Amino acid sequence: MEPVDGIAFIGRNPLDSDNVFIATGDSGQGMTHGTIAGMLLTDLLQGRKNAWEDLYSPSRITLRAFTEYAGENINVAEQFADYVTAGEIQSPNELKPGTGAIMREGLSKLAVYRDEGGVVHRYSAVCPHLGCVVAWNSTEKTWDCPCHGSKYRADGRVYQGPANSDLTSA
């Protein structure tokens, strides 16, 4: 899971027994949060105070977080409008080698990539996580999902979740 404020949930599991602790919501910062969790949870288990307890508390709710949560969900809703809009290109012929773009084909949106050798690769542009339409990232040469941050290599292979499967060939 990815908390709206980008800060992990580390501490007592809300609405659970006092001896149940969690560490989750790493948002791509697992190495850092894992270390913090080791220190923070050790203190909590030993009954010691820890200056980070409130910051990482799984029970925290901040106004900022709520505002961003609402905004994020509006953002997700807006992303689904991509299903009915036109593509960025009409034909793969418009792609230079090493570039990708979204193309409409009938009712489908395709993620189309032309590799450096000129070969065209076509994938469904629908993110396998929860169905948003991915976008070409020309800087990193990846397909990025605007909804929850999944990333796919130009050849459609997933390399950053929350999606756990590749874009499907089309």
Ligand code: FES
């Ligand atoms: S729909 Fe969730 S990451 Fe793409």
